[in-house]
Amino acid sequence: MVSGGAFSGGGVRRRPVLPNGVLAILLFIGVEAMLFAGFFSAFTIVKANFAPGMWPPPGQPRFPAEATAVTTLILLVSGVLLWWSGRRFDTEPASARGLLAASATLGATFIGIQGVEWARLIGEGLTLEDNPYGGLFYVIVGAHAAHAVPALIALIVMWVRMQRGYLDAVSFTVARAFWYFVVLVWPVLYWRVYL
Secondary structure (H helix, E strand, O other), X not given: OOOOOOEEHHHEEOOOOOOHHHHHHHHHHHHHHHHHHHHHHHHHHHHHOOOOOOOOOOOOOOOOHHHHHHHHHHHXXXXXXXXHHHHHOOOOHHHHHXXXXXXXXXXXXXXXXHHHHHHHHHHOOOOOOOOHHHHHHHHHHHHHHHHHHHHHHHXXXXXXXXXXXXXXXXXXXXXXXXXXXXXXXXXXXXXXXHO
């Protein structure tokens, strides 16, 4: 018998309060939330140090707030569909699979549109090096993309596993939590950076 470990009296394995994967993703999300809080703080401080009417700097393209409002809605709907998929996972697997596919498709649409936006802004002369306006934009939105792409890949892997009939609830919970983080950070990013 192992004292103080995963086993209790009689060699029976105790059930963990929280599965390891779920605990790990929650810790990861906590750390990443702090990262984005730092980014938003830096953006706010830098913006406040510019003279009134000088942000964004003259000659720099404006962020497409109206178009990005539409992509924000697309991402939020993706999160709702994923939540709905999670609710149906145990009782209606076929429905859950379709909802997960729709969520991932909307997520891919969001990422694709954001990529087009980046290309357009680069074409209009907004660069990382010219000034804090472009630098902060690309760092913050790029950090979000660096989370959105792997989270989308996780959703696709979950869909494949669900399709093959061997998706477990813990893995699905972990992938969903990762995507929810991506979905919930974006409106704050949109509000702080685009508006």
